[in-house]
Amino acid sequence: MRRGSWPLQELIDGAKRTAPAAKGSPAIDEAPLNRVNLLMLSEGYQASEEAKFEADVARALEGFLSIEPYRSYRAFLTIESYFVASAESGADHPGCFATDPEAPLEVDTAFDATFCTAGVDRLLTVNETAVAQAAAEAPFFWDRVVDVVNASRSGGSGGVFPVISTHPLSPELLIHEWGHSFSLLTDEYETTAQVFPCSDEDLSLPPCEPNATDVVDRDRIKWRNWIEPTTAIPTPPTFGNRDLVGLFEGARYRSRGMYRPVNQCAMRALGQEFCPICAETYVATLY
Numbered sequence: 001m002r003r004g005s006w007p008l009q010e011l012i013d014g015a016k017r018t019a020p021a022a023k024g025s026p027a028i029d030e031a032p033l034n035r036v037n038l039l040m041l042s043e044g045y046q047a048s049e050e051a052k053f054e055a056d057v058a059r060a061l062e063g064f065l066s067i068e069p070y071r072s073y074r075a076f077l078t079i080e081s082y083f084v085a086s087a088e089s090g091a092d093h094p095g096c097f098a099t100d101p102e103a104p105l106e107v108d109t110a111f112d113a114t115f116c117t118a119g120v121d122r123l124l125t126v127n128e129t130a131v132a133q134a135a136a137e138a139p140f141f142w143d144r145v146v147d148v149v150n151a152s153r154s155g156g157s158g159g160v161f162p163v164i165s166t167h168p169l170s171p172e173l174l175i176h177e178w179g180h181s182f183s184l185l186t187d188e189y190e191t192t193a194q195v196f197p198c199s200d201e202d203l204s205l206p207p208c209e210p211n212a213t214d215v216v217d218r219d220r221i222k223w224r225n226w227i228e229p230t231t232a233i234p235t236p237p238t239f240g241n242r243d244l245v246g247l248f249e250g251a252r253y254r255s256r257g258m259y260r261p262v263n264q265c266a267m268r269a270l271g272q273e274f275c276p277i278c279a280e281t282y283v284a285t286l287y
Contacts, residue, residue, distance in 0.1 A: 035078045041131065050083045067274070082140070091150075117157070122155040126163055198252070211281070228245075
């Protein structure tokens with residue numbers, strides 16, 4: 001969810017060009033140009049909580065790097081953490097539908113982290129302009145930034161800068177949100193969320209993300225090489241089809257007319273593995 005009207009990509013590119021390189025840092029010594037350089041940035045941590053931030057980052061990364069294909073391609077990432085102190089701890093809790101026991105709560109933090117963005121209870125976002133400006137001061141070259149918010153409530157978001165809270169499910173949140181931000185994958189679940197239309201049939205619309213399609217012709221499905229000739233198209237979400245790549249209806253916030261590659265995937269539900277199509281997309285994006 002973008003906030004504000006700054007030219008974010010220009011700001012990010014400029015920050016990456018001007019970020020200082022400290023002597024002895026990976027920016028000089030580890031040839032970062034052939035790696036994806038990931039910066040983990042703090043939000044909602046007071047100056048006395050830097051050790052907690054480092055522990056939260058370590059826990060999130062341990063789970064994040066335990067899943068394929070992130071585990072096998074760990075060597076393609078350089079990861080650094082960068083601490084920015086906030087005046088107060090936590091994040092804003094405006095409250096949505098009376099489901100947040102901490103609401104109403106407003107705190108003074110570096111990047112204005114808030115739950116309830118766009119009226120969605122667990123959609124946790126930050127001020128992306130402020131994040132880009134702070135990241136420009138980091139003594140590391142970086143390609144992507146993940147903002148770790150010191151909030152125990154489950155929440156996160158994708159977008160230019162993925163955001164995760166410190167809830168016990170934060171590793172799963174990071175796995176999912178990195179799928180959005182780095183691999184440009186879409187959500188595969190059905191909700192009432194509003195999203196720009198896409199189509200792999202209608203050329204007047206943008207094509208759909210790698211893990212969603214509205215094409216039902218077997219010979220034109222973009223992941224057709226993964227589908228066995230005996231697999232039914234569309235594919236029923238039965239127990240017997242749980243491990244198959246096929247064409248399962250329901251994706252991209254729609255229950256009808258949009259399809260996903262497998263019945264369950266990390267882009268559909270937390271705690272799941274990535275399907276072959278999402279994993280392949282990640283590797284292709286790395287290269």
